[in-house]
Amino acid sequence: DSGVTQTPKxxxxxxxxRVTLRCSPRSGDxxxxxxxxxxxxxxxxxxxxxxxxxxxxxxxxERFSAQQFPDxxxxxxxxxxxxGDSALYFCASSVRGIGSYEQYFGPGTRLTVT
Amino acid sequence: xxxxxxSQPEMSVQEAETVTLSCTYDTSExxxxxFWYKQPPSRQMxxxxxxxxxxxxxxxxxxxxVNFQKAAKSFSLKISDSQLGDAAMYFCALLSGNTPLxxxxxxxxxxIA
Numbered sequence: 001d002s003g004v005t006q007t008p009k010x011x012x013x014x015x016x017x018r019v020t021l022r023c024s025p026r027s028g029d030x031x032x033x034x035x036x037x038x039x040x041x042x043x044x045x046x047x048x049x050x051x052x053x054x055x056x057x058x059x060x061x062e063r064f065s066a067q068q069f070p071d072x073x074x075x076x077x078x079x080x081x082x083x084g085d086s087a088l089y090f091c092a093s094s095v096r097g098i099g100s101y102e103q104y105f106g107p108g109t110r111l112t113v114t
Numbered sequence: 115x116x117x118x119x120x121s122q123p124e125m126s127v128q129e130a131e132t133v134t135l136s137c138t139y140d141t142s143e144x145x146x147x148x149f150w151y152k153q154p155p156s157r158q159m160x161x162x163x164x165x166x167x168x169x170x171x172x173x174x175x176x177x178x179x180v181n182f183q184k185a186a187k188s189f190s191l192k193i194s195d196s197q198l199g200d201a202a203m204y205f206c207a208l209l210s211g212n213t214p215l216x217x218x219x220x221x222x223x224x225x226i227a
Contacts, residue, residue: 002158002160002161033214033215037157042205042217042218042219042220043159043205043217045214045215045216048214056212056213056214058214088157090159092159092215101147101209102147102149102161102164102209103161103215104161105151105158105159105160105161107156107157107158108157108158108159110157
């Protein structure tokens with residue numbers, strides 16, 4: 001158990017809908033990262049937050065957004081969902097910002113868009 | 115740009131034997147970190163081992179060890195006394211400068227009983 005929690009574990013929704021994925025980092029970790037892993041794809045970095053502020057942005061679609069709250073949990077919002085958004089979404093956390101150290105991953109949320 | 119290359123899409127090993135997974139990387143930074151992550155069928159990403167670039171000594175974690183060749187930009191993972199539970203996808207990853215963690219495409223390891 002990495003100490004990073006993600007909810008829900010599974011999510012099935014229809015095209016055009018909006019969903020919210022939730023992540024709680026390990027105790028003491030200030031940074032939260034979101035990744036997408038599609039079938040037969042590696043992990044693609046989406047976005048990073050550090051202590052409530054956006055720190056880095058990767059290949060995140062405009063239909064996707066995220067935020068980190070004062071209690072350091074984070075939410076990833078996916079809207080106008082398309083079939084291609086079906087993937088495993090991981091949250092990871094680390095102690096400090098980019099360039100500081102290892103990231104610990106949550107169990108992931110498996111999103112299926114039908 | 116930072117890149118990570120895993121040239122072996124699939125590997126197999128007999129139970130109790132040793133296997134080495136290859137990884138090469140590229141970065142212009144002098145300060146960076148390298149990691150191996152394991153992703154079993156459960157799809158959980160598990161940190162296996164890490165190596166700081168400034169350390170010359172190769173990292174070891176129980177049956178897992180790395181061969182870090184800084185000049186060659188090579189970072190291979192050796193698994194000794196392979197067990198059935200080692201069967202998984204293994205990802206090499208690079209953290210350098212102010213860029214996010216960069217992953218290779220992974221190597222799928224099968225363990226044969």
